[in-house]
Amino acid sequence: MSAAVDYLLHLADNALVLGQRNAEWCGHGPILEEDIAQSNVSLDLIGQARMLYQLVATLKGGDVTEDKLAYFRDTHEFRNYTLLELPHHGPLSAYAGSSLDYGTTIVRNFLYSALMALLWEALEKSANADLAAIAAKSVKEVRYHLRHSRDWLVRLGDGTDESHARSQASLDHLFPYTQEFWAHSPAEAAAVEAGIGVDLNTLKADWDAIVDAALAEATLQRPAAGGYVTEGKKGVHSEHLGFLLAEMQSLARAHPQGVW
Amino acid sequence: MTTELKEWPLWEIFIRSKQGLEHKHCGSLHAADARQALEMARDVYTRRQEGVSIWVLPSSAITASNPDEKGELFDPAADKIYRHPTFYEIPDAVGHM
Numbered sequence: 001m002s003a004a005v006d007y008l009l010h011l012a013d014n015a016l017v018l019g020q021r022n023a024e025w026c027g028h029g030p031i032l033e034e035d036i037a038q039s040n041v042s043l044d045l046i047g048q049a050r051m052l053y054q055l056v057a058t059l060k061g062g063d064v065t066e067d068k069l070a071y072f073r074d075t076h077e078f079r080n081y082t083l084l085e086l087p088h089h090g091p092l093s094a095y096a097g098s099s100l101d102y103g104t105t106i107v108r109n110f111l112y113s114a115l116m117a118l119l120w121e122a123l124e125k126s127a128n129a130d131l132a133a134i135a136a137k138s139v140k141e142v143r144y145h146l147r148h149s150r151d152w153l154v155r156l157g158d159g160t161d162e163s164h165a166r167s168q169a170s171l172d173h174l175f176p177y178t179q180e181f182w183a184h185s186p187a188e189a190a191a192v193e194a195g196i197g198v199d200l201n202t203l204k205a206d207w208d209a210i211v212d213a214a215l216a217e218a219t220l221q222r223p224a225a226g227g228y229v230t231e232g233k234k235g236v237h238s239e240h241l242g243f244l245l246a247e248m249q250s251l252a253r254a255h256p257q258g259v260w
Numbered sequence: 261m262t263t264e265l266k267e268w269p270l271w272e273i274f275i276r277s278k279q280g281l282e283h284k285h286c287g288s289l290h291a292a293d294a295r296q297a298l299e300m301a302r303d304v305y306t307r308r309q310e311g312v313s314i315w316v317l318p319s320s321a322i323t324a325s326n327p328d329e330k331g332e333l334f335d336p337a338a339d340k341i342y343r344h345p346t347f348y349e350i351p352d353a354v355g356h357m
Binding site for chain 2: 151155
């Protein structure tokens with residue numbers, strides 16, 4: 001059971017953290033139509049997170065609820081990829097600020113959606129029937145996320161000189177974080193062993209093909225992925241996750257018994 | 261001479277609902293091209309399950325009647341009630357028409 005719980009939390013935290021991050025565009029989108037599109041993506045992701053947290057709550061029993069899992073765990077207990085908690089802009093020096101950069105948002109959504117389109121499809125055959133059902137629903141959502149982000153990646157990459165330079169910079173910044181996809185964690189290994197999870201390395205060739213085809217169409221260069229491999233899925237996060245969680249969790253913590 | 265567009269062109273959106281046979285006009289949006297207009301229409305106009313099919317067409321392709329000519333175009337039909345098929349008696353056997 002523990003193998004399932006840890007694995008499900010990893011999947012749920014991925015969806016919740018990116019859903020929360022992308023929700024920062026709500027009311028601030030570059031154009032009205034994209035504002036709505038990005039909010040739709042967030043709602044899909046948060047919906048996936050809810051189903052997964054509900055499943056974890058059922059497995060753990062006791063007084064565990066989806067809200068406790070989302071709002072009352074701290075940074076080191078979250079199991080999402082570091083990629084998904086990063087802000088919507090490139091690296092900055094200590095006290096610098098930056099406005100949201102849509103290229104960063106698009107590149108990240110593309111890299112993650114390309115992975116999840118493959119993973120949800122594979123998870124439809126999970127030994128855990130509930131997870132397989134969640135995968136069947138989520139795969140339709142993520143195929144649209146991939147289509148949306150890929151379309152914009154090509155438009156920005158193969159667009160103006162500025163949009164090309166900025167999307168290439170986002171890609172150079174974010175690509176090394178995808179190394180974490182392929183590094184095993186104990187939770188994933190146990191889930192694969194139990195037939196619940198999928199070994200991501202079996203999907204890597206397909207992910208490479210999706211990414212390379214899109215980058216070629218977008219006239220962007222695939223960066224060499226090297227250097228430090230992040231360990232968000234083991235609970236070792238960047239400094240950005242704490243701020244994201246503080247904003248997301250503060251209301252539930254101020255009013256722990258609050259209901260709609 | 262080409263004029264550079266400051267804004268993306270406008271598109272008219274038509275949605276066919278699950279029960280509907282025809283696509284109905286539901287609004288408009290700005291998009292760079294037809295494919296993007298389709299994607300955006302999906303997000304803007306079908307997120308509450310409004311439809312199962314989308315058409316988009318450039319607003320500039322529409323030729324509209326002139327509101328100032330409303331009188332000569334439409335008013336003459338106002339007193340021709342005999343053009344409405346409301347004076348026929350329908351046999352009961354026909355049922356609802």
